[in-house]
Amino acid sequence: MLFNSYVFIFCFLPAVLAGWWVLRATPARLTFLTLASYFFYGWWDWRFLPLMIASTTVDYIAGGKIAASESPQVRKRWLVYSLSFNLAILGFFKYYGFFADSVDRVAGAMGATTLLPTLHLILPIGISFYTFNSMSYTIDIYRGLVRPAKSALHFSAFVALFPHLVAGPIVRYADIEDQFAALKTRLSSTQAALGIYFFAIGLGKKMLIADRLARPAAAFFDGPAQHGLLPACLGVLGYTFQLYFDFSGYSDMAVGLAHLLGIQFPQNFNSPYKAVNISDFWRRWHMSLSTWLRDYLFIPLGGSRGSLGRTALNLGITMFLGGLWHGANWTFVIWGLYHGVLLAAYFVAKRRGWVPGSAVVGRVITFVAVTLGWVFFRAESLGRAVHIFGDLAGLHGLGSAQSFPLTFMVSLPAAAAIAFFCKNTWELELEPRPRYAYALAVMLVASVLLLGGASPFLYFQF
């Protein structure tokens, strides 16, 4: 089920909110929320529910065993079980096809026959998000950062919680633990208003901005080759802003929905296109993933404590895996490595004092570097990405912007102005003024009217 659908807004959400706030006993409420979240997930394809329930069960048991044992060997063994299970299902469903295809290509190039069969697996929606949520639980218990969940129900509700289930933010149990321990029984008007505010803004970002840019950007990336400089600039910029408004819109909606349940989620975007350097960008973009990669990958690898070379290598490995997390395709691998190189280069430049002092120059350089990176991220293949870089370099002529409709040409500068100069959803201070209520209502109604032509969120594919 999509947040941006009539069935979610007019049926599912009112029913869940009514049930959640009418029920009083915590077990009943958590059971209700878990079942509702399973229903939300199963609406897409119920066959993948057992996979999520299996992941939940394994991690709940592993978490309990780790917490209950004093023996380092036992604790490590259960952690390995948990990580292996999660990485195995992630690897099988998400990466098997990519791996088999790559192996078979190499084998084919060497004259051998097909070594691994192609299985045409369907990628379970949200698998990357819920496996990372669950893995952080067992790792944090192993590190002694959180207590094990009070009950299987608490943990199931945490994993399945529908606002963050399919596209994040990646919430850690530590973020939720205390909130689940003392569930609110009454929704304050302040929190309800905040929930509505985040939800309406998020829906507006998606429906009024991202979706206006979506079709022309997709037509550019997926259409026939040979475009030229002008359409390439428009197509790449269109995707750059579409991705931001799409994903940050989804995150805002998730935060808003959590507020409506009386729960608080962490911030996931902080005006990333205002970043003054690439390191700053990663502190602002998909923050829940960046911090996850930092805490569970970069720091265990040694972080920036070692030599310059070692730090650069750690950054490269972290970003390579971060790229691979997004999708099983060489384009994502290259995108991850590209960011690894940018981060390493920035790290070296900073140590040597080569970083430009001007924030404006820093912003421009960072935005251009990030935008070029999106070409790898979005292109269907490396060949297509290279062709687009050729367009951007002017190798295929100037081209024409004729194929970009007026709505796109209006939405693009508006999106850029909002991303570069306006406060983000978290920075805007909502006040109980009538004009804010009316503005939000108008935004919500305008977005609802566009639901008929809504497209799925871009991050659903990950």
Next chain:
Amino acid sequence: MPLRRGWVRSKLISTISGVAFLHTLNNLLQVRQAERAGSESAWRSFLSRFLLTVVLALICIGSLNYFVNPEGLYGTHLVPQILWGARPQKAVMLKSVQPPPEALIMGSSRVMTILPAEVQAATGLRTFNAGVDSAKAEDFYILLRYAVEQAHLRPKLLILGCDVEVFHNHEPVHYYLQQPSLLASFLWHSESQHWRWQTFTKLLSHQETQLAVESLYKSVRRKTTPFSHAEADGHVVDDEWERERAAGRQDLQREIRFTIDRFRPRYDDYTGLSEERLAYFDATLHYAHDHGIQTIVFLTPTRPAVEEGLRQHGYEERKQEVTAALQRISSAWSARFHDFSSAESFGGDPSHFYDGVHYDDTFAPGLIAKMFPVRAHAIQ
């Protein structure tokens, strides 16, 4: 008629009363809110105001779309319907037309202007134009089976005008076919369970609202003059266009630009040929073959400027795939295929397009002459 006016008046009064009541309530809330800014109760007022505005706006928009009913979905008719419901109307006409036709023309709005009399002159067969708007392959199959099994016609000739979008792999089945109806009963997969829900969601859609506003605007300007109508033989006359042409207000370049803008999103989504639609088309020709109906298939013309405007959106690739599919399936069922995608291919005058894809009835003689080189009683 007085009864109908009274009903409309009472609905309008109740709507206006509702708006007035909510406006008063809103004013009360505003006064209270000003006094309590910053407190929990101020937030409560904020929420009330927000919810009230949302509910009120959705009720107003839903009511507008329900009463104006631009697509004829709800049974209400405050103003003339802007979109003519070709499917149900053609189905009724097929059953009642006398004498029963022996030849059927099927296709999208692009074939609606083909004069049945021209086909009759060329073939000697009484002809009915069963063209419906945005026809896809399933429309051919459904209308043919309906004509034979429900309207009890015995056609000898079937002329299928196919657009490049005939096998679109992402456009849903037309809304009318999702309603429980005799036509929908021929669909392989019934869509009627979603019908009520879609009827509701359409009330709150931008597309419906835009049509409703357009419908109101046109009605105010033109009172109750219809926008188009079908003659007894199914031939559709676009009254609006005829009026515009008579008044010299036609702007062809604007119409072409509009066509390109309208078609771009369709082609962005048209990423390949739908297997199911190909199967429907195959089943149509199979059915015609089994019932001894001679079939002629042709690809409808498109203005070169539109083809150019859609080139970057995959038009050329889809056209090639569709042409190949039409040739292959036609050949498998001994049907004739003509590629009339350019006006020149049948001696048509490109200036007789009245937008990017629709052409006036002067195209028909050329098309028919190419289809039936030996005129009169060619098919008996």
